[in-house]
Amino acid sequence: MSWIDIGHIDDIPLRGARKLKTALGCIAVFRTNTDEVFAAADRCPHKGGPLSEGIVHGQSITCPLHNWVFDLNTGQAKGEDAQIATYTVRVEGERILIDGADLAARSAA
Amino acid sequence: MKQRLVIIGAGMASGRVIEHLVEDAPDAFDITLFNAEPRGNYNRIMLSPVLSGEKTYEEIVTHDDAWYAAHSVTCRFGEKVISIDRQMKVVEGENGLVPYDKLIFGTGSNPFIIPLPGHDLEGVIAYRDLEDTQRMMEMGAGNKVVVIGGGLLGLEAAAGMAARGADVTVVHIMGHLMERQLDEAAGYLLKKSLEAKGITIRLQANSKEIVGQDGKVRALVLDDGTELPCDLLVMAVGIRPNVAVAQDAGLAVGKGIHVDDQLCTSDADIFAVGECVEHQGAIFGLVAPLYDQAKVLAKNLLGEEAAFVQKTLSTKLKVTGCDLFSAGDFTDGEGREDIVFRDPSRGVYKRLVIENDRLIGAVMYGDTADGSWFFGLIKDGTDIVDMRDTLIFGPAYQGGDHADPLSAVAALPPEAEICGCNGICKSTITGAIAGGATDLGAIRASTKASASCGTCTGLVEQLLQVTLGDDFVMPTSQPICGCCDLTHEDVRRLIKSQQLKSQEAVWQELGWKTRNGCHVCRPAINFYLLADWPIEYKDDPQSRFVNERKHANIQKDGTFSVVPRMWGGITNPKELRAIADAADKYNVPTVKVTGGQRIDLLGVKGEDLPYIWADLNNAGLVSGHAYSKGLRTVKTCVGTDHCRFGTQDSTGLGIKLEKVLWGAWTPHKVKLAVSGCPRNCAEATCKDVGVICVDSGYQVGVAGAAGMDVKETERLADVATEQEAIDLTVAFIQLYRENAKYLDRPYKWVAKVGLDWVKERVVDDLAERARLIAAFELSQSIYRKDPWAEHAQKAERYQPLADLTLEAAE
Ligand SMILES: Cc1cc2nc3c(=O)[nH]c(=O)nc-3n(C[C@H](O)[C@H](O)[C@H](O)COP(=O)(O)OP(=O)(O)OC[C@H]3O[C@@H](n4cnc5c(N)ncnc54)[C@H](O)[C@@H]3O)c2cc1C
Ligand code: HEM
Ligand code: SF4
Ligand code: FES
Numbered sequence: 001m002s003w004i005d006i007g008h009i010d011d012i013p014l015r016g017a018r019k020l021k022t023a024l025g026c027i028a029v030f031r032t033n034t035d036e037v038f039a040a041a042d043r044c045p046h047k048g049g050p051l052s053e054g055i056v057h058g059q060s061i062t063c064p065l066h067n068w069v070f071d072l073n074t075g076q077a078k079g080e081d082a083q084i085a086t087y088t089v090r091v092e093g094e095r096i097l098i099d100g101a102d103l104a105a106r107s108a109a
Numbered sequence: 110m111k112q113r114l115v116i117i118g119a120g121m122a123s124g125r126v127i128e129h130l131v132e133d134a135p136d137a138f139d140i141t142l143f144n145a146e147p148r149g150n151y152n153r154i155m156l157s158p159v160l161s162g163e164k165t166y167e168e169i170v171t172h173d174d175a176w177y178a179a180h181s182v183t184c185r186f187g188e189k190v191i192s193i194d195r196q197m198k199v200v201e202g203e204n205g206l207v208p209y210d211k212l213i214f215g216t217g218s219n220p221f222i223i224p225l226p227g228h229d230l231e232g233v234i235a236y237r238d239l240e241d242t243q244r245m246m247e248m249g250a251g252n253k254v255v256v257i258g259g260g261l262l263g264l265e266a267a268a269g270m271a272a273r274g275a276d277v278t279v280v281h282i283m284g285h286l287m288e289r290q291l292d293e294a295a296g297y298l299l300k301k302s303l304e305a306k307g308i309t310i311r312l313q314a315n316s317k318e319i320v321g322q323d324g325k326v327r328a329l330v331l332d333d334g335t336e337l338p339c340d341l342l343v344m345a346v347g348i349r350p351n352v353a354v355a356q357d358a359g360l361a362v363g364k365g366i367h368v369d370d371q372l373c374t375s376d377a378d379i380f381a382v383g384e385c386v387e388h389q390g391a392i393f394g395l396v397a398p399l400y401d402q403a404k405v406l407a408k409n410l411l412g413e414e415a416a417f418v419q420k421t422l423s424t425k426l427k428v429t430g431c432d433l434f435s436a437g438d439f440t441d442g443e444g445r446e447d448i449v450f451r452d453p454s455r456g457v458y459k460r461l462v463i464e465n466d467r468l469i470g471a472v473m474y475g476d477t478a479d480g481s482w483f484f485g486l487i488k489d490g491t492d493i494v495d496m497r498d499t500l501i502f503g504p505a506y507q508g509g510d511h512a513d514p515l516s517a518v519a520a521l522p523p524e525a526e527i528c529g530c531n532g533i534c535k536s537t538i539t540g541a542i543a544g545g546a547t548d549l550g551a552i553r554a555s556t557k558a559s560a561s562c563g564t565c566t567g568l569v570e571q572l573l574q575v576t577l578g579d580d581f582v583m584p585t586s587q588p589i590c591g592c593c594d595l596t597h598e599d600v601r602r603l604i605k606s607q608q609l610k611s612q613e614a615v616w617q618e619l620g621w622k623t624r625n626g627c628h629v630c631r632p633a634i635n636f637y638l639l640a641d642w643p644i645e646y647k648d649d650p651q652s653r654f655v656n657e658r659k660h661a662n663i664q665k666d667g668t669f670s671v672v673p674r675m676w677g678g679i680t681n682p683k684e685l686r687a688i689a690d691a692a693d694k695y696n697v698p699t700v701k702v703t704g705g706q707r708i709d710l711l712g713v714k715g716e717d718l719p720y721i722w723a724d725l726n727n728a729g730l731v732s733g734h735a736y737s738k739g740l741r742t743v744k745t746c747v748g749t750d751h752c753r754f755g756t757q758d759s760t761g762l763g764i765k766l767e768k769v770l771w772g773a774w775t776p777h778k779v780k781l782a783v784s785g786c787p788r789n790c791a792e793a794t795c796k797d798v799g800v801i802c803v804d805s806g807y808q809v810g811v812a813g814a815a816g817m818d819v820k821e822t823e824r825l826a827d828v829a830t831e832q833e834a835i836d837l838t839v840a841f842i843q844l845y846r847e848n849a850k851y852l853d854r855p856y857k858w859v860a861k862v863g864l865d866w867v868k869e870r871v872v873d874d875l876a877e878r879a880r881l882i883a884a885f886e887l888s889q890s891i892y893r894k895d896p897w898a899e900h901a902q903k904a905e906r907y908q909p910l911a912d913l914t915l916e917a918a919e
Contacts, residue, residue, distance in 0.1 A: 018910035062628035
């Protein structure tokens, strides 16, 4: 594993998200109301809605375009046959780290 | 090696076949799917709720691009199949050839168009697909429509357009409506219900010709000479199986494509499914048997044994307020006996037809709760001698105990069909409940019951209640969402009475079942809190939809639109130059003048928003809140400044109102207008608040609408001075802010509380008026400011958190 520092936890609003540009396309990094951080594909599989602009509730995100709801743990869409890719992130102190090896492996694949 | 399977037509039947195949044997076939319509599979029967506005098209899509991609289905949508070559085993689409090992026809049917003179005029349409539906959705108040055909489709089309305010006439050739499914009595009750919705019904009416003007339909002429003017004419007079391609290929074709019990055509590698087939002399027009066909076909393709058997069908009409049910055979005949029950006060009619001690037909209107029980008796051929006397009262009365509204459902046998669309029986649902499905959503997900047309939802809920007892709470009044058991109204009351001033207080004290709400309840709670406690509660942008959080409207491609405010629709060269410069600098693809008298810059990238705002701010322009549930615009006419008819300074008043109200959050958007005289150039009589200037002062109207509903304003009061007009407007809007349900426009809210209730507080009670104005001013001390200026300071928040493009690529 190679952890990459992508920012301070307060760079993301509480119950909000920010975009992360990667070779795999945009990844959305979410912060829940209890300071858990998740990362997942920014593109909604329905019609490409930007998930980083959605509403974060519990450990879920609602797409801003047509309200599909995704579980941030698994990426599974609620009541839909769809899933978004999720990525490994962790918080160390107040810094957010993403697993770079994972990203590299996936972009190579 | 995978077999190559080509399917012609992405319809309801073929869609089911694909679902079965990818579920049971995802690797068996390479599927190529052609569809003449430029889209994949959607739930065609739900076009009617889309037409009436109860659903959106997005909600009825069965398979979207992602689904096809996930199951590796090659889609050729918008491409018609022209011919097939059975020798070479290739299909010829408009864009090229595709070879097949197995081929399925799922081409559905074509609506029948009566070849009346004028049938090819613009504005004469059928009712079959999304395009037809959209055409009908354009009809509203002021439009006249004629529908030819009083069957299921014609009536759903008529009711949908009537719901949109159009003036609809149904022309039907027979003596009563839906004569194939209903008897005269039920047809009469149906006619009455439809007439109560404002639809004109003409029975025994024979169409003679369609007359037009400039190539466009103008009227339908009946053979008695009556002329029925119309802007749109819808023909819903029947369907013909779509067999052209199959016929040209030399397959055996009668009324439809001939198939055997395995859905195989006269060519062993070619199959057909859906409305395009003819099976044992019968053709099909409802989805239930098509789903059975789909299941059988999928099994056969995978080498399992299965045979399609035709079953008795039942019918329902998807028009709100018209509850009808019919099944089996109910024509008069020798040796047949009727049992009839009527309750005129409730508009209920039931008739059962019995032959040889068996129930063979049932027609019901007004109360159809026992429909599936009767349908079960018909399908099973149950001997009804013993229950004959009480049969008509339904299952609740059999065996003595009655009166419990749930016993009807409790009494259904396990094999009773609950969901007709998907052929789901009671035991499947109770099985799902036993397996842990404890609410409607879970039942839909696990069994598909109630997931197609939805008319069996009530039954499924009753089954939940019967099976789970007190563990399932029957929905009485609709809670805000799944997170709580309270209605909007309950919550607003409790926030005030229990002085709940934070989201956490609401979640805790009102027993929310989720950690912090969801996208349905949280925006509502956020609004209620900031409206009731403007000082104590701080607006939470993360509880807002993207538009209000970003202070710009998101477009379908993820870009945004920017609309600066133009007070009262007045601008000047400096502002226009700043807008033009911004449009150039940020490569704005579209510049549009809005309906609200200002300019919209569409297609701005998210990252550029803070910079374009800063530039506009420099020229004195502020946010127009074109994205908010708040004050949008105040339209004005030029009034006394320039117009020879003007009675007061309408532009001046408009600007004053806009300066008082801007920035305030409201339950839904609020639009105003001020016209300088009753000629009403600013169209003030369809606004949330509209002022008309007259010689003696100002007429203040409220609760107008010009959206899905169109409604004229109602007069709140006539006042002499400009200040009073402003005071009444502010007091009205504050009352709306304090009391309305989130997402109710003022006209909906006024319809609930009554104009008199509003007048008492805003017009008559001067102390209350003063309190409302003061409360509004208090709130505006926080919210009357330009959000763009604030956000332009936080430009970094609009950029990506980090850019890992280089690192991850290494
Ligand atoms: C408004 C409306 C309401 C209805 N309500 C009900 C209801 O409440 N209950 C009920 O049971 N039934 C209802 N029906 C009937 C039901 O929708 C049909 O029975 C069902 O859709 C037929 O399914 P299908 O797959 O055979 O054909 P379709 O769903 O019509 O699909 C056929 C597809 O094949 C395509 N196609 C045709 N020819 C070609 C070609 N040469 N190349 C490529 N593509 C081609 C067509 O574009 C079409 O998309 C309703 C129908 C309508 C129109
Ligand atoms: C996502 C949905 C919608 C978007 C993005 C949208 C966007 C807009 C925008 C940007 C304007 C210009 C208004 C201004 O200058 O501030 C406008 C005007 C207007 N919108 Fe919408 N709108 C939407 C939904 C609706 C709905 C649902 C209705 C009807 C209920 C509606 C009715 C109108 C009307 C009547 C105007 C003209 C206003 C006037 O003449 O005073 N809009 N819309
Ligand atoms: S509403 Fe009356 S005053 Fe205003 S522009 Fe029209 S005619 Fe003139
Ligand atoms: S794009 Fe996400 S729900 Fe439609």
